[in-house]
Amino acid sequence: METIKVRFKEDGLETVEIQPGLHLLDALLARRIEVQQICGRRGLCATCHVLVTKNAHHLSPPTQRETLTMSVLTGARPNSRLSCQAKLIGDNVEVAFPEGLYVDSFESLEKLIGQRTQVPILHPITGDVLVPANKIIIRAIIEKMTHLDFDIGKVKYTDA
Numbered sequence: 001m002e003t004i005k006v007r008f009k010e011d012g013l014e015t016v017e018i019q020p021g022l023h024l025l026d027a028l029l030a031r032r033i034e035v036q037q038i039c040g041r042r043g044l045c046a047t048c049h050v051l052v053t054k055n056a057h058h059l060s061p062p063t064q065r066e067t068l069t070m071s072v073l074t075g076a077r078p079n080s081r082l083s084c085q086a087k088l089i090g091d092n093v094e095v096a097f098p099e100g101l102y103v104d105s106f107e108s109l110e111k112l113i114g115q116r117t118q119v120p121i122l123h124p125i126t127g128d129v130l131v132p133a134n135k136i137i138i139r140a141i142i143e144k145m146t147h148l149d150f151d152i153g154k155v156k157y158t159d160a
Contacts, residue, residue: 004088008033009053009096024050024059024083024095038104038124041084046073046127047102048083050095056081058090075100075127103130109145112137 003017006027016031025048028035036047043065052059056079062070066085070076075098083095100122103109109121109130114137121131130145131137 004058004091004093006031006088007054007092007094009094018088020088022088024081024086024088024093027088027093028083028095035083036102036104036124037084038102039084043069043082043085045069045102045124046075046082046122047104047124049073049075049098049127050081050083051077051098052079052081052086052093053096054094055090055092058088058093060085060087060089062086072125073127074129075122098127099133100127100129102127106142106145109137109142113139113142 002020004020005015005017006024007015008031014031016027018027018030025035025037025041028048028050038047039045043063046069059081062081063085066082069082070080073080100120102122102124104124112121116136117131117133120129120133122128123130131141
């Protein structure tokens, strides 16, 4: 059976081969890239957000849900896709990753207290930068974020 190649820009263009019709997320997981998948592949969060740098036309068109999620994603670009929604239909797709670390709860933020961020800390739904890169995370920063809602279950979308 024919396979589809997906290349990862950050890995020196290392290639993974997977079956046609699988999602781009399956290629990320095959490459052992840690993806939080907070929404369980429903296209409700930004944690599987990728940038398609080559052959975007070899992916299925964005779903309505993906389009809606991307409309609220702060860091979305014209070549942004949610890897859980994009099916592979052609060969030699190349992806890059947006800079940042998605957090899913205040508990995960609290675990970072005292550490200097290497990359921006991002909200899992909107992609907003919660803590810029190269900042030391202190309790006062986290206390300023108590109004934020990380609950994916409260996000309501309707499928057409």
